[in-house]
Amino acid sequence: xxxxxxxxxxxxxxxxxxxxxxxxxxxxxxxxxxxxxxxxxxxxxxxxxxxxxxxxxxxxxxxxxxxxxxxxxxxxxxxxxxxxxxxxxxxxxxxxxxxxxxxxxxxxxxxxxxxxxxxxxxxxxxxxxxxxxxxxxxxxxxxxxxxxxxxxxxxxxxxxxxxxxxxxxxxxxxxxxxxxxxxxxxxxxxxxxxxxxxxxxxxxxxxxxxxxxxxxxxxxxxxxxxxxxxxxxxxxxxxxxxxxxxxxxxxxxxxxxxxxxxxxxxxxxxxxxxxxxxxxxxxxxxxxxxxxxxxxxxxxxxxxxxxxxxxxxxxxxxxxxxxxxxxxxxxxxxxxxxxxxxxxxxxxxxxxxxxxxxxxxxxxxxxxxxxxxxxxxxxxxxxxxxxxxxxxxxxxxxxxxxxxxxxxxxxxxxxxxxxxxxxxxxxxxxxxxxxxxxxxxxxxxx
Numbered sequence: 001x002x003x004x005x006x007x008x009x010x011x012x013x014x015x016x017x018x019x020x021x022x023x024x025x026x027x028x029x030x031x032x033x034x035x036x037x038x039x040x041x042x043x044x045x046x047x048x049x050x051x052x053x054x055x056x057x058x059x060x061x062x063x064x065x066x067x068x069x070x071x072x073x074x075x076x077x078x079x080x081x082x083x084x085x086x087x088x089x090x091x092x093x094x095x096x097x098x099x100x101x102x103x104x105x106x107x108x109x110x111x112x113x114x115x116x117x118x119x120x121x122x123x124x125x126x127x128x129x130x131x132x133x134x135x136x137x138x139x140x141x142x143x144x145x146x147x148x149x150x151x152x153x154x155x156x157x158x159x160x161x162x163x164x165x166x167x168x169x170x171x172x173x174x175x176x177x178x179x180x181x182x183x184x185x186x187x188x189x190x191x192x193x194x195x196x197x198x199x200x201x202x203x204x205x206x207x208x209x210x211x212x213x214x215x216x217x218x219x220x221x222x223x224x225x226x227x228x229x230x231x232x233x234x235x236x237x238x239x240x241x242x243x244x245x246x247x248x249x250x251x252x253x254x255x256x257x258x259x260x261x262x263x264x265x266x267x268x269x270x271x272x273x274x275x276x277x278x279x280x281x282x283x284x285x286x287x288x289x290x291x292x293x294x295x296x297x298x299x300x301x302x303x304x305x306x307x308x309x310x311x312x313x314x315x316x317x318x319x320x321x322x323x324x325x326x327x328x329x330x331x332x333x334x335x336x337x338x339x340x341x342x343x344x345x346x347x348x349x350x351x352x353x354x355x356x357x358x359x360x361x362x363x364x365x366x367x368x369x370x371x372x373x374x375x376x377x378x379x380x381x382x383x384x385x386x387x388x389x390x391x392x393x394x395x396x397x398x399x400x401x402x403x404x405x406x407x408x409x410x411x412x413x414x415x416x417x418x419x420x421x422x423x424x425x426x427x428x429x430x431x432x433x434x435x436x437x438x439x440x441x442x443x444x445x446x
Contacts, residue, residue, distance in 0.1 A: 003044075005081040009074040010044035013054075016061040016071075017042055026415060031056045032239060047078045052238075052300065059242045059298075239409070240402045241305045241373065242298050247413050248276040249292035249382070252337075254330055257288030257428075259421050261323035264441035270328040270431050288325045288423040290386045292340075295411060297371075297398070298378035307371040308399040308406075310381070312343050312350045315393040315417045325423040327430040327444055339366045343385035345392040345420060352383060352396070388424050393417040 017027060017038075024042075028035040033053055040046040041053075048054060054075055058068050250256040250273050260267055260283050271279040279285070299305045339357035343350050357364035373379045383396065395412040412418065428444040 005074070005077040006044045006047060009047065009071075009078040010042055012067070012071055012074055013042045013057065016057060016063055016067070019061050020414070022415070027057075027060075030060055030415065047075070047082050049079065051075055055300075056242060059244055062244060236403055236405065238300075239407070240300055240303065240405075241400060241409070242300060243398070243409060243411060244296050245411050245413070246294045247287070247291055247418055248273065248280070249294050250276070250328065251290070251292065254328065256328045257290065257423055258283070258285035258326050258328070259288045259321055259323045259423060259426065260285045260326055261321070264324070264326075264429050267326060267441060269439070270326070270330075276328075285326075286321055286323075286391075287418075287420045288426075289388065289420070290384065291418050291420040293383040293385070293396070293411075293418065295381040295383065295396075295398075296378060297373050297381065299374035299402075301375050303402060304372050304374050305400055305402040307369060307373060307379070308401055309369050310341060310352045310383075311397040311399070312352055312385075313395050313397060314345065314350060315395065317345070317390050317392050320389070320391045320422040320424075320426070323426070325426045325428045325444075326441065327428065329430055338382055339364045340382040340384045343383060343394075345385055345387040345394060346390055350385075350394075355384075385418070385420055387420050387422050389422045391419075391421040393419050 017024075020027060022030075024039050025035045028038045031038070031053065033056075037046070041048060051072065054071060055068075058071055063071065253273055256273075256276070258280060262283065267283065268279070297307060337358045340355050341352040342355045343352055354366035354368050356366045371379050371381075385392075385394065395410060395417045398409045398411055400407055400409065429441040430444040431439065432442045434440045434442055
């Protein structure tokens with residue numbers, strides 16, 4: 001039963017991992033995890049004690065809400081199963097462990113038992129009275145008796161030491177000898193100093209007593225930044241937000257251009273928008289003239305995360321790729337134009353500029369940075385990047401701040417830069433009816 005719960009959880013993790021077509025190392029880097037740890041989770045050799053890494057994996061693999069609920073249920077079952085195994089193992093170890101006790105009464109040491117007592121031997125003419133032979137009593141080896149005495153002495157010394165430490169006033173603290181823990185200096189002037197951890201022999205006497213076996217020594221707290229006895233709280237660590245990006249977004253949901261280095265007869269019919277990723281990958285298609293990226297950002301907790309700015313980084317810019325332009329437009333249209341950030345990839349320093357949207361003639365005002373997100377308040381950003389005369393590879397950088405911490409997240413196409421190429425001067429086709437009345441790629445008149 002335990003193995004079934006863990007294996008079901010690991011099987012769902014493997015399905016989500018296989019969906020990304022990434023290796024364990026590549027996926028672990030995107031999730032801020034260790035490669036071996038991720039592999040152990042997917043192999044069923046370990047179960048994470050916290051759901052946060054599982055949630056990051058689900059978000060990166062674009063798991064559906066149903067898959068996320070199932071993943072959380074399986075994680076709870078796997079954690080409970082592992083805890084039952086550990087509890088049962090501890091109980092069996094406690095039952096099977098021998099209980100040491102004092103030596104039986106009346107058992108003498110080897111030295112005293114071997115010495116003859118006066119008056120015990122019968123005389124030469126007197127027969128010894130009959131007495132039953134005493135049953136052999138197991139004796140504890142001498143080295144074990146000495147070990148018990150040593151442990152007792154050590155325990156008494158430790159108890160006395162702990163009592164003395166707790167008796168110190170609250171405003172006193174034990175400080176390490178900085179002259180010994182500073183570490184050796186480098187020979188070159190100005191070189192960085194290498195820090196050294198204080199050893200048991202370098203610590204003060206009170207610290208050495210606390211480091212004795214049987215007591216767990218707690219790491220010293222960081223020094224307080226202000227005056228007084230108040231100590232600074234432990235700062236939060238890790239990325240406080242999650243994000244996902246979809247680069248297969250079409251204008252009004254049905255109009256988009258791709259550049260493919262194939263003649264029209266070898267290009268299959270255009271797909272629906274939800275199938276565009278697979279279709280473009282199999283055809284080696286590149287976004288033509290425009291790439292629209294939809295970015296979903298959400299906090300990991302109820303603590304607010306402020307999105308400060310969105311920047312554009314161009315990796316390379318060159319001549320447009322060779323091929324024909326194929327439009328997915330099927331005569332569709334709509335009056336809804338969502339607000340977005342527009343990017344002109346043809347300029348030397350492209351910027352993400354907010355632009356108003358429209359809905360049935362009503363203007364939707366653009367929202368400027370900063371944004372505020374949390375686990376209960378996600379945000380969706382739409383970036384519209386265009387180029388007319390270049391082939392550009394680019395990615396985005398999102399600056400954030402939370403609880404006094406700041407950072408930058410790179411947003412790209414599953415570890416690769418986004419790719420947009422111009423279509424000016426290229427043969428342009430759309431999927432319509434040819435002169436024979438058949439559905440095929442025909443020259444685009446628009």
